[in-house]
Amino acid sequence: MSPARTDHDARRHDVSEAVWRVLAEHGFAGLTLRAVAGAMGASTGLVTHYFGGKRELVAHALDILETRTQRRPRLKAPAPGLAALRTHVLNILPLTPEGMATNRVWVCSWDIALSDPVLFAAQTSRYERIRADLRAAIDDARRLGELVTGADADDLAATTLSFTHGLVVQALFAPETFPPARLTRLADDFLAATFGGSCPGSAPGHEPRSGQ
Amino acid sequence: MSPARTDHDARRHDVSEAVWRVLAEHGFAGLTLRAVAGAMGASTGLVTHYFGGKRELVAHALDILETRTQRRPRLKAPAPGLAALRTHVLNILPLTPEGMATNRVWVCSWDIALSDPVLFAAQTSRYERIRADLRAAIDDARRLGELVTGADADDLAATTLSFTHGLVVQALFAPETFPPARLTRLADDFLAATFGGSCPGSAPGHEPRSGQ
DNA sequence: GTACATACCGAACGTTTGTTATGTACTTCG
DNA sequence: CGAAGTACATAACAAACGTTCGGTATGTAC
Structure with missing residues (x-):
């Protein structure tokens, strides 16, 4: 039996x-x-x-x-708040060959997901879950006093995911133009401009742009 | 004959x-x-x-x-520099049903474009062209003294395109969560944080966040 | 040992695909 | 009015698709 x-x-x-x-x-x-x-x-x-x-x-x-x-055990969040948010972003970006493959499949799935109602719903809820994760990190950051901006947390989460996934697509189509080092730099610059103080003098000792 | x-x-x-x-x-x-x-x-x-x-x-x-x-004759750039950059972004975003369809096809094309060498190359060069356009607007803005940040223009163009296309994808999978009004607001907030002065007091009389 | 359920192969089924060939209606030229 | 060539429908084609099914091997249960 x-x-x-x-x-x-x-x-x-x-x-x-x-x-x-x-x-x-x-x-x-x-x-x-x-x-x-x-x-x-x-x-x-x-x-x-x-x-x-x-x-x-x-x-x-x-x-x-x-x-x-x-x-993917690539990176563990070293600390809550902005550091965790940065980890989230870096974990999505195609920084390794495996991450490259993952994102490639992810992007390819959009074709059928947009046409198939079931897959569409699944994809939609997946995005909501990711945004919720990002939002949690953003809320932590605000609670910790790391945030300069007063913008809505949902908007910030959506913006962060927008930047991240858009960068993924560009990296997939031009891997040599977007090597891991540049991806990391772009992400850090984005996070600094959006969350941290890119204002001169607002957050001393925290260079938003690392040298080329 | x-x-x-x-x-x-x-x-x-x-x-x-x-x-x-x-x-x-x-x-x-x-x-x-x-x-x-x-x-x-x-x-x-x-x-x-x-x-x-x-x-x-x-x-x-x-x-x-x-x-x-x-x-697409949706919007004409009202002025060079940051205003033109904003127009570029808004022209890409799915603000109308037609723009929705356009972006849907665009995203779907990534599946085959990633697998077909010819289409891959075509798509890659297309992205380079878009980034070049954005970069031109950014250079104008810098020449006009509209830019606060000192970041590399190519990086800024890539970041702008990242945000835009990532937002497109999210909007396609959740149209009601990302109505035109919110897309516009998110874009304006992004541009303000990235280019303009999101620093309190740096650019008075220019509210980065419009009311909900 | 017998009975039975799972694991899996190999082949066949009908459908749909891209492509090609054939035939007809029509328009223009001489 | 023929001659010729374009525009297009219709049909046939092999290939590839998702799916189904019979057959065989191998294990557990009684």
Whole structure:
């Protein structure tokens, strides 16, 4: 009644890994069941065995995407407030090859997400969650007295996410123009101008622009 | 030797219009020759008669996209410098249904553009052109003494485009959360914080945040 | 050992894709 | 009025797609 000679969840994860590899290389336009099966040296029967269909496969791939972005152990927030906000931003930016792949898939997913109602809703709520995280850090910063601006926290969160994702897109299309060092500098400049005191003399000893 | 009973270019434009309609509704994933033909009440033979194939069709559609974005007569720059920069940003943002459709197609095109080398290069150069335009406005602003910050003009152009396109994506996924009024306010706040004096007392009589 | 459920392959199914070929209506030229 | 060439519909085509299914191997349960 319970023959479980293989770890079901582990195998499912293997399939998702293959989905990931295909997605990072050919985008959603090149995501087919056969391509996934081929990427893991298996047959399409295996893929359909663990996933009901392509729709379910895509949905799970996007879930993995979020999980990767969140659990990526790249940076830990060194302190609450502005430092945590900066960590959030840097964790999203494509600073590593893995982050590059993640963002590539993320951007590619927008095509189908905009057309499919289910994926659209999922993506929308994902954005709300990210903005909520950013907002929490911003609220902490305000509580800590780190903020100069009096702008609305929701607006600031939206603006921060705007800058971050827009920078991601540009970096994807011109990796050599936006190396990690420049991405970090742009992010720091943005954060300084938006939150910290870019005002001369308002926050001494805190250079907003590091040398080129 | 020259029977031209229909305007070839006009018909080509009609096809591109149909491409546009399909793209705005179903994204690039739903762009097929039959869908295009159906959208203009014609047959696939007509489509292939005016375009060599799908590749050519997509390329032309992306050209149209750029043309629309540039020639959109929404706003004229009232003055050089910061005002022109603001106009640039507002012209990109999805402030109208048409701008919504334009940006939707734009975002959807990233999927295939990231996988296709030719489209990738085209998209990359498109971004460089936009950044060059923004940079020109920023240089003007600096020449006019409108800039408080001393940051690099290229960095500022990249940051501005980042913010703008990231905001576009968020607005596409949550139109009711980002109505035109809020988009405009966010843009003005961003520009004020990044370029103008968000420093209290540095630019009197120029409120960076308009009331909700 | 027998029964049964899972894991997976391999092939087939029908549909949809891009592309190509054929045929017809029409307009212009000589 | 033919001749010729364009404009377009219609249909056929192979390839690739998502999905379904029978078959086989392998494990646990009784």
